Amino acid sequence: MLNQYQPIRVSDLKFQWNKKSNWQLNIAELQIQRGEHTFIKGASGSGKSTLLSLLAGLTTAQTGQIWINGKSLQTSARKRDRLRAQHIGFVFQQLNLIPYLSLRENILLPAYFAKERLQELVPRADMLLERLGLGDIDPDTQANKLSIGQQQRVAIARALITKPSILIADEPTSALDTDNRDGFLQLLIRESEACGTTIVFVSHDEGLRSHFPRTLRMQESAPGVMTCF
Numbered sequence: 001m002l003n004q005y006q007p008i009r010v011s012d013l014k015f016q017w018n019k020k021s022n023w024q025l026n027i028a029e030l031q032i033q034r035g036e037h038t039f040i041k042g043a044s045g046s047g048k049s050t051l052l053s054l055l056a057g058l059t060t061a062q063t064g065q066i067w068i069n070g071k072s073l074q075t076s077a078r079k080r081d082r083l084r085a086q087h088i089g090f091v092f093q094q095l096n097l098i099p100y101l102s103l104r105e106n107i108l109l110p111a112y113f114a115k116e117r118l119q120e121l122v123p124r125a126d127m128l129l130e131r132l133g134l135g136d137i138d139p140d141t142q143a144n145k146l147s148i149g150q151q152q153r154v155a156i157a158r159a160l161i162t163k164p165s166i167l168i169a170d171e172p173t174s175a176l177d178t179d180n181r182d183g184f185l186q187l188l189i190r191e192s193e194a195c196g197t198t199i200v201f202v203s204h205d206e207g208l209r210s211h212f213p214r215t216l217r218m219q220e221s222a223p224g225v226m227t228c229f
């Protein structure tokens, strides 16, 4: 059943990076339910990052609609920025921590963009640090003084600080060995579940698929036309 208030709904979407390109992404209908964990797989160049960028409102489609929690992304860039900051957390392969800021400052950055009251989120930042096994580290430590494993956990805390309803993860484990990869994913899923966050996780790595109840595949439906099932 269609429900426009689901975290993510896509309808009749058609997207090209430019008019002359013979590559196109077409999605007739896609819905992702509240709290659902979805794995998106597909060959290199199949459009996984393009789809994430459309869902985050960083790029807009020529045709069709995307709703995030019932709000259309067919709106001004300023409103899309606001929607993104309020509803979506991100984790990328490059963790994108700001090296000269402290752990706590890095974690609180999205709160600033979401215009949430920073002071009210400080206890949540500290709680996340504790839950992610970083409770023994002084939260004023600069991010570049942490090991990569610690930085990954800070990136999880940062993605979830505002309790976003959607978490978008783009290949966050591709630089990790198997043990680190599984540990990272378990923490990411556990903490997302604790705040009821819907996960959209892109990876080449088939080994991760079993952690996700739903898989979407980016596939060619006609020459040059990609879709996802």
Ligand SMILES: Nc1ncnc2c1ncn2[C@@H]1O[C@H](COP(=O)(O)OP(=O)(O)OP(=O)(O)O)[C@@H](O)[C@H]1O
Residues within 6 Å of the ligand: 017, 018, 023, 042, 043, 044, 045, 046, 047, 048, 049, 050, 051
């Ligand atoms: N900013 C851009 N401008 C123009 N074309 C782009 C841009 N980003 C991606 N493309 C093209 O769009 C298509 C899909 O690329 P995309 O990065 O979404 O694929 P992907 O499945 O995420 O690939 P990978 O797994 O290698 O990261 C490719 O043909 C790519 O060359």
